[in-house]
Amino acid sequence: MRNLFLPVTILLLFYACSNQQNNEYLISPVPFTEVNVEDNFWSERIKTNHKVTIPIAIQKSDETGRIDNFAIAGGLMEGEFCSPYPFDDSDVFKIIEGAAYSLQMFPDENLENTIDSLINLIEKAQEEDGYLFTNRTIMGENGHDWIGKERWEKVDDLSHELYNLGHFYEAATAYYRATGKRKILDIAIKSADLVDTEFGPGKIENFPGHQEIEIGLVKLYRVTGEKRYLDLAKFFLDIRGKGIGEKTTYNQSHLPVVEQTEAVGHSVRGAYMWTGMADVAALTGDQQYVDAITKIWEDVVYKKLYITGGIGAEGGHEGFGGAYELPNGRAYCETCAAIANCFWNHRMFLMTGDAKYIDVLERSLYNNVLSGVSLSGDHFFYPNPLESMGSHERSEWFGCACCPSNISRFIPSMSNYIYARRGNDFYVNLFVPGSTSFETEKGNLKLTQKSNMPWNGNVTITVEPDETTTANLLIRIPGWASENPVPGDLYSFVNQPSSSMVFKVNGEIISPAIQKGYAVVSKKWIGEDKVEISFPYEIRKIEAHPNVEDDRGKMALQLGPLVYCAEWPDYKDPEIMSLILKKDAKLTYEFQPEKLGGIHEISGEAFGAKKINKKGDIETYPRAFKAIPYYAWAHRGKGRMKVWIPTSAESAQPKALPTIASESEVKASLKTNTLQGINDQLLPENSADKTHTLYHWWPAKNETHWIIYNFKKQETVSECGIYWFKDTPQGGCDLPESWKLYYKSGNQWKEVNAETPYPVIENKMNRIAFTPATTSAMKLEIQLSENYSAGIHEWIVN
Ligand SMILES: [Zn+2]
Numbered sequence: 164m165r166n167l168f169l170p171v172t173i174l175l176l177f178y179a180c181s182n183q184q185n186n187e188y189l190i191s192p193v194p195f196t197e198v199n200v201e202d203n204f205w206s207e208r209i210k211t212n213h214k215v216t217i218p219i220a221i222q223k224s225d226e227t228g229r230i231d232n233f234a235i236a237g238g239l240m241e242g243e244f245c246s247p248y249p250f251d252d253s254d255v256f257k258i259i260e261g262a263a264y265s266l267q268m269f270p271d272e273n274l275e276n277t278i279d280s281l282i283n284l285i286e287k288a289q290e291e292d293g294y295l296f297t298n299r300t301i302m303g304e305n306g307h308d309w310i311g312k313e314r315w316e317k318v319d320d321l322s323h324e325l326y327n328l329g330h331f332y333e334a335a336t337a338y339y340r341a342t343g344k345r346k347i348l349d350i351a352i353k354s355a356d357l358v359d360t361e362f363g364p365g366k367i368e369n370f371p372g373h374q375e376i377e378i379g380l381v382k383l384y385r386v387t388g389e390k391r392y393l394d395l396a397k398f399f400l401d402i403r404g405k406g407i408g409e410k411t412t413y414n415q416s417h418l419p420v421v422e423q424t425e426a427v428g429h430s431v432r433g434a435y436m437w438t439g440m441a442d443v444a445a446l447t448g449d450q451q452y453v454d455a456i457t458k459i460w461e462d463v464v465y466k467k468l469y470i471t472g473g474i475g476a477e478g479g480h481e482g483f484g485g486a487y488e489l490p491n492g493r494a495y496c497e498t499c500a501a502i503a504n505c506f507w508n509h510r511m512f513l514m515t516g517d518a519k520y521i522d523v524l525e526r527s528l529y530n531n532v533l534s535g536v537s538l539s540g541d542h543f544f545y546p547n548p549l550e551s552m553g554s555h556e557r558s559e560w561f562g563c564a565c566c567p568s569n570i571s572r573f574i575p576s577m578s579n580y581i582y583a584r585r586g587n588d589f590y591v592n593l594f595v596p597g598s599t600s601f602e603t604e605k606g607n608l609k610l611t612q613k614s615n616m617p618w619n620g621n622v623t624i625t626v627e628p629d630e631t632t633t634a635n636l637l638i639r640i641p642g643w644a645s646e647n648p649v650p651g652d653l654y655s656f657v658n659q660p661s662s663s664m665v666f667k668v669n670g671e672i673i674s675p676a677i678q679k680g681y682a683v684v685s686k687k688w689i690g691e692d693k694v695e696i697s698f699p700y701e702i703r704k705i706e707a708h709p710n711v712e713d714d715r716g717k718m719a720l721q722l723g724p725l726v727y728c729a730e731w732p733d734y735k736d737p738e739i740m741s742l743i744l745k746k747d748a749k750l751t752y753e754f755q756p757e758k759l760g761g762i763h764e765i766s767g768e769a770f771g772a773k774k775i776n777k778k779g780d781i782e783t784y785p786r787a788f789k790a791i792p793y794y795a796w797a798h799r800g801k802g803r804m805k806v807w808i809p810t811s812a813e814s815a816q817p818k819a820l821p822t823i824a825s826e827s828e829v830k831a832s833l834k835t836n837t838l839q840g841i842n843d844q845l846l847p848e849n850s851a852d853k854t855h856t857l858y859h860w861w862p863a864k865n866e867t868h869w870i871i872y873n874f875k876k877q878e879t880v881s882e883c884g885i886y887w888f889k890d891t892p893q894g895g896c897d898l899p900e901s902w903k904l905y906y907k908s909g910n911q912w913k914e915v916n917a918e919t920p921y922p923v924i925e926n927k928m929n930r931i932a933f934t935p936a937t938t939s940a941m942k943l944e945i946q947l948s949e950n951y952s953a954g955i956h957e958w959i960v961n
Contacts (some may be wrong), residue, residue, distance in 0.1 A: 205595055212261070282346055358376075370403040400443060504527045556801050621697050627691055880937075897951035
C-alpha cells in the first residue's frame with residue numbers, strides 16, 4: 164500500500180503546485196537540478212562542498228551537541244540541552260538542505276542514510292502537537308535566557324523559535340524534492356499547522372525576532388499548494404512593526420514593512436526579510452511590497468554595498484551602518500549576509516528581468532561568499548573584512564555556526580542562478596560553463612556554454628533545438644565589462660576598457676538590441692547555432708564615491724567578476740599598508756596554475772611610502788605590485804591584506820622609522836605567527852582593540868612566560884613600554900599578575916634597575932624607565948594571573 168501511495172501523493176502535490184503557477188515570478192529560474200556545471204572553477208567547489216564541507220558540518224554538529232539535542236528532546240538520551248544557542252537546531256536543518264541539493268549531483272548512500280537518521284531524530288524531538296524546538300522541549304521552563312518561560316513568549320526577541328522552523332521548512336522541501344521521501348515533509352507540515360493554529364489575526368499577533376520563516380513557509384506552500392502557509396508568511400511580514408513585541412531597527416520592526424525605505428539593522432535579518440517579501444509579492448501581486456524592497460535595494464546598492472558585494476558594515480549589531488559608512492578593516496560583511504544578498508537579488512531579477520540585480524548577485528557570489536570558505540572547504544570566515552593587519556584567519560567552526568552551515572547549503576545550489584526563462588525568452592545570467600535544456604512547444608532546446616570563466620572573457624553558447632524554434636536568447640552584459648561596476652554612483656571605473664564587446668552569431672558580427680542590461684539575440688534557431696561573445700576582460704580600476712571616507716584617495720582592482728587584493732606573502736617586505744598604486748599604473752595579469760588553486764595574478768609597479776625622519780617627512784620608493792583574487796586571501800598564514808590601495812602618498816600609511824624593537828628578532832616561550840604584532844609599531848585605541856595583530860598566551864593561565872628581543876646591534880637602552888591586551892569579560896585575557904625586564908650581560912640575564920614599580924594598567928602604554936644598560940638583547944618575563952591569560956599589543960624599547 165505504502166509504495167503505491169507515495170507516487171500518487173507526489174503527483175497530487177505537483178499537480179497542486181502546477182496549479183499555483185499563474186501567480187508567480189514573471190521569470191522562472193532554471194533549478195540547479197536541470198543545470199550541468201562543467202568548468203574548472205565552480206565544479207571543484209561544489210565537489211569539495213560535498214566531500215568535505217557537508218561531512219565536516221555534520222561532524223562538528225555532532226561534536227558540539229547540536230545533534231544530541233534532538234536525541235535528548237526525543238527521549239532517546241538523557242541530558243540537558245548541550246550546545247550554546249537556542250538557534251543551534253537551525254544548523255542541522257541547513258546541513259540537511261545542503262545535503263539534499265548535493266545528493267542530486269552526487270548520489271551517496273552513506274550521506275543519504277545519515278540524513279535519514281537525522282530526520283528520525285527530528286521526528287522524535289517533535290512534540291505531540293507539532294512543536295519543534297529542542298531547547299524548550301529539553302529544558303522546559305529552565306531553557307536558555309533568550310527564550311522565555313512559555314512557548315513563543317520571546318518570539319519577537321531572541322528566542323529564534325520561528326527562525327529555526329524557517330530553516331526546517333527549507334530543508335524539508337529540499338529533501339522531499341530531492342528524494343521523494345515524505346517523512347521530513349510531514350514533520351514540517353505538522354509544525355507549520357501548529358504555527359498556523361497559534362499565530363494570525365485574533366491569535367498571537369506577533370512577529371519573529373529573526374526573519375526566515377517567511378521564506379520557509381513560501382517554499383512549503385509551493386510544495387504542498389496549501390495556501391494557509393502563504394497567508395501565514397504574509398501575516399508574519401504584515402504584523403512586523405505592528406505586533407505586540409518591542410519595535411527595533413535591529414530586526415527591522417521599527418516600522419511596518421511596507422513603510423520601510425532604508426536598509427537598517429542586522430543585515431542577515433534584513434536580507435532574509437526582503438527575500439521573503441519578494442516571494443510573497445510574486446505570489447500575491449502586492450505592489451506595496453515591491454515598492455518598499457525596491458527603495459531599500461537602492462539604499463543598499465547606492466550607499467551601503469561593499470565592492471566585494473558584502474553588506475553589513477558594523478560588527479556591534481552585525482548590520483548596516485549609515486550611508487557611505489563602509490570601513491574596510493572592521494567591515495563585518497558576514498558570509499550569511501552575502502548569501503542572503505544573493506537570494507534577495509535573484510528574487511529581484513525574477514520579478515523584473517533586470518540584469519542590474521544579477522550584477523549585485525555575481526559580485527557577492529564571486530567575492531564575499533567565496534571568501535567565506537577556504538579552498539579546501541574546511542575553514543570558514545564569519546566576517547569578511549576588506550583589509551587586515553594580520554589578525555584574521557578562517558576557523559574550523561564557530562560557537563555561532565550560521566556561516567559554515569549556510570555555505571554548505573548555498574554552494575551546491577549556486578547553479579540555480581545561471582539560467583532563467585520567461586516564455587520563449589531564455590536568460591543567460593552567469594557565465595559558468597556547462598549546459599541546460601529548456602522545454603519548448605517544439606521539444607527541447609539545449610544551451611551549452613563554453614568558456615574559461617572567470618579567467619577569460621570569451622563565451623560560446625551553442626543553441627540546439629530538437630526542431631527549428633524561434634526564441635530570444637538574453638545574454639547578460641556584466642557590469643565589469645561595461646560602464647559601471649554596479650548600478651548607482653557608489654563605485655565607478657577609473658579606466659575604460661581598450662576593447663569593446665563583440666557578439667557573433669555563426670561567425671557573423673551582430674549588434675543585438677539591449678534590453679534591461681541584456682543583449683537580445685532573436686533568431687530562428689535551426690540547430691547547432693553558435694553565439695560567441697567577447698567581453699572586454701581587462702583589469703578595471705575602481706574608485707568609490709568620495710563620501711566613503713575609508714576609500715578616499717584609494718583604488719580597487721577587478722578582473723572579470725573577481726575583486727582583487729594585495730596580500731603580504733606576495734611581497735618581499737610584508738608591510739603592504741604603505742603601498743601606493745598610481746592611477747595610471749601599468750598592470751598586467753598572468754595565470755599561475757600552481758598558486759592558490761590556479762589564479763590570475765596581477766602584477767605591476769607600485770611605490771612604497773616611508774617616514775624618513777622624526778619630523779615625519781615622507782619619501783616614496785619603487786616597489787613591485789602583486790594582487791590576487793580576494794576570495795583566495797588568508798590561505799598562506801596571517802598577515803596583511805588590502806583591497807583598497809592608496810593612489811598617492813597623501814592617502815598612504817607611510818612605514819614608520821625603524822626602531823630598536825621593530826628591527827629586533829623576536830623569540831618567545833610560546834611561538835605563534837601573531838608574534839610579529841608586538842613590534843609592528845601599530846598601537847591600539849585601547850586594550851580591547853583587536854584591529855592590529857596582537858599576541859597572547861590564551862588559554863594558558865597561572866604560568867610564567869617570556870619574550871626576547873635580539874637587537875640588530877648593541878644598543879644603550881633606558882626605557883621600555885608594554886601595551887597590554889585585555890578582552891575580559893567576553894574573552895579570557897586580562898592584565899597579568901606582574902612582569903619584569905632583563906637585559907643580556909655576557910651570557911647572563913640581569914634584571915634592569917627600574918626607577919619605579921612595573922606598572923600594570925589597561926588602555927595605555929605601561930612605560931618603565933631604568934638605569935641605562937648597553938646590551939644586545941632584552942627579555943620580558945610575564946607572570947599570568949591565577950584565573951586569566953594575558954596578551955600584548957606592543958612592546959617598545961628606547
Ligand atoms: Zn552567519
